Amino acid sequence: MQKLGLTQSLQQKLSPQQIQFIKLLQIPTAELEARVEEELEDNPTLEEGKEESDEVDNEEYDDAESGDDDLDVDDYLRDDDFSGYKMQGDGDNEDKEMPIATYSTLNEQLINQLGYLKLDDRQYTIGKQLIGSIEGDGYIRREIEAIINDLAFSQNIETDIDEVEEILRKIQSFDPPGIAARDLQECLLLQLERRADDQNVDVIVAKLIIEQCFDEFTKKHYSKIMKKLDLEDEDYVKDAIELIRKLNPKPGGSSTGLARTQYLIPDFILENNNGELELALNSRNAPELRISRSYSEMLKAYDKSDKKDKKLKDTVSFVKQKLDSAKWFIDAIKQRQHTLLNTMRAILDYQYEYFLEGDESKLRPMILKDIADIIKMDISTVSRVANSKSIQTDFGIFPLKYFFSEGIATDSGEDVSSREVKNELKIIIEGEDKKKPLSDDKLEKLLKAKGYNIARRTVAKYREQLNLPVARLRKEL
The missing domain is CATH 1.10.10 (Arc Repressor Mutant, subunit A)
Structure with missing residues (x-):
């Protein structure tokens, strides 16, 4: 015999507006412009420009006739009182002046x-x-x-x-230098040709290597380069290759690494003004949008009419739907700005010592939960900001995820940032004997000798993240 019973469960469902806000939050600055343009084309009640301070006076509608068949115009004529789609974290100060910066x-x-x-x-x-x-x-x-x-x-x-x-x-x-090259070989040659002293031996040999021995260069076949160029002194090749290594293989700046010169569009601009850090949003994150006054006037005219015309009523219903969407979009853009700034300010406070000087050793271990707890928002919200945004500082442009790292235990029982361990690893590799580069096993032992409890597979992972090849490919003359 089957028994019937009741069960209770608690489920959280996101509204369509919340889903759209999440999508807005995670897109980068460049894509936001396209998204705003799309909304402007789709919604005639939304237009570019600062919000007008002299909004339509709504008091004259207080005595307007209302019935089951009437549409409430009054709600749609208040641009400053739209609370239907307020998100968690909204405050009364949402119109407070927001720091904005420009970027090309x-x-x-x-x-x-x-x-x-x-x-x-x-x-x-x-x-x-x-x-x-x-x-x-x-x-x-x-x-x-x-x-x-x-x-x-x-x-x-x-x-x-x-x-x-x-x-x-x-x-x-x-x-x-090197911009608009068709391939890496041309890119390096363009940069070498910009060198002021064309009579410099290193520059001359470097050009010959790239022009005549590019394949051997990429495979580190240095003996073949010497033979092909008829060079007896390996120092010529060594110095020329050192010069080539200083060239930029990606002059546009798009890289999985953290090149100092990048032409990304940063979402935040951070400036150090005599020891005081000043944070601002990129101006492209703050488009000026407003409700079209002509459509507000249309509703005003409708409210004064007898409201009996069905075609007019259908038109007004459509306009209200678009006004609803436009008001939500403006509100969501503002909320996006506040969420971005709140998240970045928390990261800035947490890593304040680093942002003052750009010293990687000052980076503290920091995970998404640390920032989520500070701004009292979900970890998923912080993740969406961190994974798609970047900041311009006095020492380069960095993706926000660069500042997040787990802690590595030391012999003293303290946790240090994995960034610090990577920096130590980089220093060790840079100082190794290039004729006998260190294997990952030896690197592991050296790091453990410095007090870092780390496994060989972690050493390999960090080395790859630093874009450093295995020992065999690091070998030099």
Whole structure:
């Protein structure tokens, strides 16, 4: 015999507005602009510009007739009293002035340099097309023929390889050095050609290595390089390779590593003003949006009418739906700004000593839960901010996830940041005998001798994260 019973369970469900807010929160600055543009195109009641302070006076509607069939216009005419979609963490001070900073992209910097060249309109358009073809790491990988076809179809410009390559060479003279190269070999050569002293022996040998022995160089076949270039003194090759290593293989800055010069679009700007750290949001994170006044006036006119016309009523119902969406979107953008700043301020306070000087040894062990507890939000919220945002500092641009690291136990019982262990590992490898580089087993023993309780597999993982090859590939002359 079956028994019937009741069970109680507690489930948390996200509203459609909360889901959309989460999506807004996790997209980076560059994508936010496209998302705002999409919303502006889709919603006629939303427009760009500062919110007007002289909002429609709603007192005249207090005595308006209301019934089951009437639409409540009053709720939609208050731009400053929309609380339907407030998120956790909202406060009364949401309109408080927010620190905003501006930032230019690599594309904008290159376009700016293009403007200094004496080009006619046709050449300028070709130059813009080439710059638009540059990828995040600074390379142009599209074939010149494909770019010529793009110019013909999209710009109605007929050109040829010689003309395009002539303009490309001009762009390759822009900063940063090595920009707009077609491959790594060309990128390195462009940088070597920018060296002031062309008579320098190291520069001359470095050029010969890249031009004539690039394959041997990538495989570290130094003896073959010496033979091919007919060099007897290995110091020539050693010094030239040391020079090549100082060149930037990704002049655009897009890298999984933490290159000092990056042309990312940072979400935050941090400046050290005489020892006082000043944090600001990138201005692209703070678009100025408002409700279209003309649609508010439309509702005002409707409220004064007899409200009997069905077509008018359907139109007003549609407008209210769009106003609802527009008000939520403006509110969600503001909430995104506050969540970003609250999270970054907590990270800044937690790692304050590091942000003062940029000294990696000052980084404290910090996990997502530490920040979530401080700002009283979910770990998932902190994760969405940390995984997709970056900050510009006086010593480089860094993804926020760079500042998170687990603790590694030491012999003294204290926990140190894994960043500190990686730094020690890097120092050991940089100081090793390059003719007999250290294996991961030996690196493990050296780190343990310094008091870090670490396994060999962790050493290998940290080494890979530092983009350092295995011992065999670190061997030099």
